[in-house]
Amino acid sequence: MGRLARWFDARLGLSYEFLRPAPQYAINPFYWLGALAVVAFVIQSVSGMLMMLYYVPDPSQAYQSTQFIFQNVSYGTFLETVHLYTAYAMILLVFMHMMRGYFVSVHKKPRELMWMTGMFMGFVTLGLGFTGYLLPWTVVSKSATDVGAGMISALPQPISNFLSFLVVGAGGDSAELLRFFDLHVIVLPAILLILLVVKMYMLEAHGISEPVTGQDGSEKGRKLIPIFPNVTFYLAELATLFGAAMMLFSVLFPLVLQPAYTATAASHYTSQQPDWYFLWIYQLLKVSAFESAGLPVALTTVTLIFVVLLLLPFLDRSKVRRISQRPFYVTLGLVLVAEILVLTIWGYLTPGEVIPDEQAALVLGGTALAVVVITLLSYRLVLGRLVGRLGTASPQGAPIRSSGVWTAAAFSFLLGLGALAMGTAVNSFTGLVSTGGASGSWAYFAGASGVLAAAMLATAYLLYRVDLGTGAVRRRIRAFEVGWRE
Amino acid sequence: MGEDGAPDQSKDASRRSFLKRSLGLAVVLVIAGIAAVTKSLWTPSAAPTGTFPRIKVANIADLQTNGYVTFDYPLVGESNMIVKLGVAATGGVGPDGDVVAFSIVCQHLGCVVGYQASNSHTPGPAGACPCHGSVYDFINGAKVVAGPAPRPLPQVNLEFDEATGDIYAVGMGPPTIFGHNTGSSDVSYDLQGGTPVTQ
Amino acid sequence: MSAKNDRESSKMFVLLLLAVQVVVVVFAWLLNPLGPKSETEYALLLAVDLVAFALISYVGRLGGAGRDPRGGYVLAGSVVVLVFMFLVLLA
Numbered sequence: 001m002g003r004l005a006r007w008f009d010a011r012l013g014l015s016y017e018f019l020r021p022a023p024q025y026a027i028n029p030f031y032w033l034g035a036l037a038v039v040a041f042v043i044q045s046v047s048g049m050l051m052m053l054y055y056v057p058d059p060s061q062a063y064q065s066t067q068f069i070f071q072n073v074s075y076g077t078f079l080e081t082v083h084l085y086t087a088y089a090m091i092l093l094v095f096m097h098m099m100r101g102y103f104v105s106v107h108k109k110p111r112e113l114m115w116m117t118g119m120f121m122g123f124v125t126l127g128l129g130f131t132g133y134l135l136p137w138t139v140v141s142k143s144a145t146d147v148g149a150g151m152i153s154a155l156p157q158p159i160s161n162f163l164s165f166l167v168v169g170a171g172g173d174s175a176e177l178l179r180f181f182d183l184h185v186i187v188l189p190a191i192l193l194i195l196l197v198v199k200m201y202m203l204e205a206h207g208i209s210e211p212v213t214g215q216d217g218s219e220k221g222r223k224l225i226p227i228f229p230n231v232t233f234y235l236a237e238l239a240t241l242f243g244a245a246m247m248l249f250s251v252l253f254p255l256v257l258q259p260a261y262t263a264t265a266a267s268h269y270t271s272q273q274p275d276w277y278f279l280w281i282y283q284l285l286k287v288s289a290f291e292s293a294g295l296p297v298a299l300t301t302v303t304l305i306f307v308v309l310l311l312l313p314f315l316d317r318s319k320v321r322r323i324s325q326r327p328f329y330v331t332l333g334l335v336l337v338a339e340i341l342v343l344t345i346w347g348y349l350t351p352g353e354v355i356p357d358e359q360a361a362l363v364l365g366g367t368a369l370a371v372v373v374i375t376l377l378s379y380r381l382v383l384g385r386l387v388g389r390l391g392t393a394s395p396q397g398a399p400i401r402s403s404g405v406w407t408a409a410a411f412s413f414l415l416g417l418g419a420l421a422m423g424t425a426v427n428s429f430t431g432l433v434s435t436g437g438a439s440g441s442w443a444y445f446a447g448a449s450g451v452l453a454a455a456m457l458a459t460a461y462l463l464y465r466v467d468l469g470t471g472a473v474r475r476r477i478r479a480f481e482v483g484w485r486e
Numbered sequence: 487m488g489e490d491g492a493p494d495q496s497k498d499a500s501r502r503s504f505l506k507r508s509l510g511l512a513v514v515l516v517i518a519g520i521a522a523v524t525k526s527l528w529t530p531s532a533a534p535t536g537t538f539p540r541i542k543v544a545n546i547a548d549l550q551t552n553g554y555v556t557f558d559y560p561l562v563g564e565s566n567m568i569v570k571l572g573v574a575a576t577g578g579v580g581p582d583g584d585v586v587a588f589s590i591v592c593q594h595l596g597c598v599v600g601y602q603a604s605n606s607h608t609p610g611p612a613g614a615c616p617c618h619g620s621v622y623d624f625i626n627g628a629k630v631v632a633g634p635a636p637r638p639l640p641q642v643n644l645e646f647d648e649a650t651g652d653i654y655a656v657g658m659g660p661p662t663i664f665g666h667n668t669g670s671s672d673v674s675y676d677l678q679g680g681t682p683v684t685q
Numbered sequence: 686m687s688a689k690n691d692r693e694s695s696k697m698f699v700l701l702l703l704a705v706q707v708v709v710v711v712f713a714w715l716l717n718p719l720g721p722k723s724e725t726e727y728a729l730l731l732a733v734d735l736v737a738f739a740l741i742s743y744v745g746r747l748g749g750a751g752r753d754p755r756g757g758y759v760l761a762g763s764v765v766v767l768v769f770m771f772l773v774l775l776a
Binding site: 074075077078082229230233234236237240241243244247248250251254 | 732735
């Protein structure tokens with residue numbers, strides 16, 4: 001056995017120091033979320049390739065060939081089920097990988113381009129989900145895709161033309177399905193692989209990022225582990241456990257094929273919505289202020305969110321990486337996660353319903369408020385205790401003071417109030433315009449504008465008081481605080 | 487820890503090689519387990535539970551002796567031929583029992599079989615494949631009388647409506663049409679892999 | 686307990702897991718893919734295969750570095766293997 005291994009090694013170069021050794025602290029599942037996403041991609045490729053032998057990407061045969069896989073191909077249902085759940089797992093892993101990177105500050109120098117490459121890989125992954133979803137040609141999937149295609153066409157003109165052509169082609173169901181199929185099985189996977197190679201190269205060049213919490217940066221944590229065999233087998237353990245979890249899911253929740261798409265069936269299907277990973281976007285679009293005329297505004301907003309995430313390395317430029325020293329960005333990140341979660345769950349609870357502006361402002365503003373308060377309170381409490389126990393102040397920046405918490409709370413409240421007022425104002429304004437000046441809308445509009453103006457003034461005042469400029473104000477506040485903290 | 491003393495080193499070495507071998511074997515077994523999914527590639531798919539469509543292919547009044555009509559059955563794109571032979575034949579319908587229909591996808595390599603009113607190898611009309619010279623005796627259930635084809639052309643089961651003179655295709659006889667688990671005698675495979683024809 | 690007994694028992698453990706893997710792989714290949722329950726059975730058998738491998742790898746990796754595997758992980762993994770094998774029999 002050993003001689004055989006040596007024969008292969010001499011020729012394949014298995015024990016050649018190809019990848020640099022990893023530090024001990026990297027033997028931790030959180031460092032491997034991206035790798036697991038790649039494992040998921042491999043599972044997708046294998047199951048996808050096996051199914052590709054039977055699937056026909058033409059509207060007249062798409063559903064039937066999918067049904068054939070489910071009913072007649074040996075292991076067909078298994079392949080379909082594993083493929084769907086691993087797709088969901090891959091999207092989830094990619095999101096977790098991004099958020100972990102965000103909180104651990106991997107987007108800072110010198111890894112800015114790694115972050116951006118990763119964001120593009122995330123977009124491609126979402127694209128893989130979107131294109132794959134259409135292929136079974138069921139009522140649910142075609143309706144969801146039509147929603148998505150509608151959203152694309154609502155984007156500003158040159159972008160929407162380009163994307164529509166790319167995704168839908170010359171028009172008509174046949175062209176669309178064929179495009180989606182080609183994108184799904186070759187174009188997007190190829191782009192993903194190229195980006196993966198680029199990212200892996202950069203990873204090898206930069207090494208694994210430094211830990212930002214606790215004792216991981218200690219001597220013991222930094223001990224280097226050779227990639228082969230130790231780290232490789234660790235990855236193998238994670239990958240096989242992930243695979244086993246996918247097997248378990250597919251056994252517990254086997255898939256049943258939805259009914260086929262026909263125009264009449266689709267017209268009866270009123271609660272069309274995209275798949276869960278797009279639901280948060282769709283829920284935003286369901287807010288009444290964003291209906292019809294407001295749709296491009298909503299889509300631009302969502303695009304902006306993605307663009308901000310993409311350009312994060314150039315927005316968050318401070319060199320600070322430790323979580324304890326980045327309360328602002330950590331809070332922002334937690335707010336993002338919470339909002340996406342809330343929007344997704346809310347989307348499930350309200351299929352096909354239009355969301356009134358006030359409710360949207362309350363829910364979103366309330367979530368933001370709750371997260372901000374809890375996070376900043378935790379910073380205060382946890383850091384306060386930590387500082388006390390260790391007896392040393394953290395190198396950069398003092399813990400948030402109690403007045404800081406109140407300030408943050410006030411900010412959030414004003415934010416929520418402002419959002420509410422803005423929503424009501426926009427709503428009543430459009431009501432005014434469309435009904436030509438009904439008296440009820442005037443009252444709402446005046447009231448909402450008044451509240452909005454007040455909120456903006458109060459925010460400006462608060463900013464002034466908290467002082468982003470003169471130290472004099474800050475000194476005054478500190479004196480104020482001393483009185484507060486007994 | 488002093489319990490083991492001097493033999494420790496060799497024990498360690500043998501333990502390490504045991505671990506290496508076990509890990510190697512474990513990896514091989516994982517790959518073998520995953521590879522078992524490829525069984526789906528060479529296991530023919532389960533026979534479908536569909537039924538053969540029933541479609542009208544011709545009317546007896548339109549068929550003259552040695553006149554034939556091609557039609558798709560049971561799936562779109564799969565050619566068959568219905569022909570009035572002028573001589574009573576196996577499986578023939580109609581007042582003279584001479585109307586038969588066969589798949590014209592050659593059982594050798596899938597070329598399209600043509601009709602010959604007479605052929606040196608057969609007592610009567612035949613199907614002759616231009617590609618490699620297979621000849622099928624249409625009077626005797628399209629059995630192979632010449633050429634490399636290994637089995638007869640599948641015969642289309644016909645029904646003749648005496649009142650109207652319409653002739654319906656209602657099923658297929660064995661063997662399966664070329665390309666449908668070729669060589670099998672389970673005709674339900676003929677319904678797989680395509681769209682059934684509709685009237 | 687002495688280091689020697691620990692080594693013996695871990696060796697036994699690994700051999701047992703390898704045997705489980707062999708059994709599972711053989712069954713996976715003997716399965717008739719067209720059977721009614723065969724998809725569920727294959728998924729479970731493969732899951733056993735994967736988890737058994739993860740256990741062997743974990744014990745081996747830590748043992749090779751001179752550290753002791755965490756009992757909790759080993760126990761959890763073994764339970765999972767046993768439960769899945771039981772489920773195969775049920776299915």
